[in-house]
Amino acid sequence: MLTRGDRRSLEFKPGMIQSEMRLSRPDQLVLRYARAMMCFALFNPQPRHIVMVGLGGGSLAKFCHRHFPSARITVLELRADVIALRDHFMIPPDDARFRVIHTDAVTYIRRHPGSADVLLVDGFDESGLPPALGSARFYADCRRALVAGGVLAANIFSYDPHYAAMLDRLEVVFRRRVCALDGIAGNNHIIFAVRQDAGAAATRAGKTQRLLALRRRVGLHWLNRILVRLLILQLSRRR
Secondary structure, three states, rough: EEOOOOOEEEEOOEEEEEEEEEOOOOOOOOOOOHHHHHHHHHHHHOOOOOEEOOOOOOOOHHHHHHHHOOOEEEEEOHHHHHHHOOOOOOOOOOOOEEEEEEOOOHHHHOOOOOEEEEEEEEEOOOOOOOHHHHHHHHHHHHHHHEEEEEEEEEEEEEOOOOHHHHHHHHHHHOOOEEEEEEEEEEOEEEEEEOOOOOOOOOOOOHHHHHHHHHHHOOOHHHHHHHHHHHHHHHHOOOO
C-alpha cells in the first residue's frame, strides 16, 4: 500500500498498481480498466446480485455499492492480507447486501449455480492472472453460476501468453456470445460473455453483445472510450 497526496494505491510490487483511489472520493473509479468493467451495465442496468472475483483495493466493490443500491454484492478474495487492508481503502463493512468472503473463487462459483446476474473477474496477483481463473472448467462454472441473460466481465492482459486460448475457451463455453472492449486501458482488455441459452428469446444482454461485436468488426471500436465515459457519467448520477 502506498499513499501519495490524495491518492492511495495497492501495488503487487513497486510500479505494478493493482488498485488506486482518491482519498477525497474513495468510491470514484480512477483506473481506466475499472471504468471499462462497469460496462456490464449495458447488458444489465439493474442487476440483483453482483459477484466479484478479487477484492484488491475495492474500487469495483465501492463503486457498485454506491451506484447499484438495489444489488447484493458478494466479493470473493483468496488472500487474507488483502482483506485486512479493507479499512485503509474505505471498503464498506459487511451487511445484508454487501459482504467480502475469504475463499477460493473457483470453488465458490462451482458451488453456486444460477446465483449471479453479473460476474466480475479481476483476480490478479503479482504473477498475473492465475491459470485456474482462465481455464475452460472455470469459464463453464461461471456460465452455470449466471442466471439466464447474465453477463461475465473479465479483465485479461493482452500480453498474457494464454490470451488467445482464453478467448477461444470463452467463445466455446458461452456459445459465441462474447465481445471485447479494447483500446481503452492499454493492455487491459475487458471481455464480456453472455449466458444466452439456446432457443431462448433474445435478451437485452444478448442484443448488446451482438451490437458491440458488430461495431468492432466494422472498425468502430474507437468509440469505446466515449461509450465508457458516458456510461460512468450516467451511473455516477445514481444514489
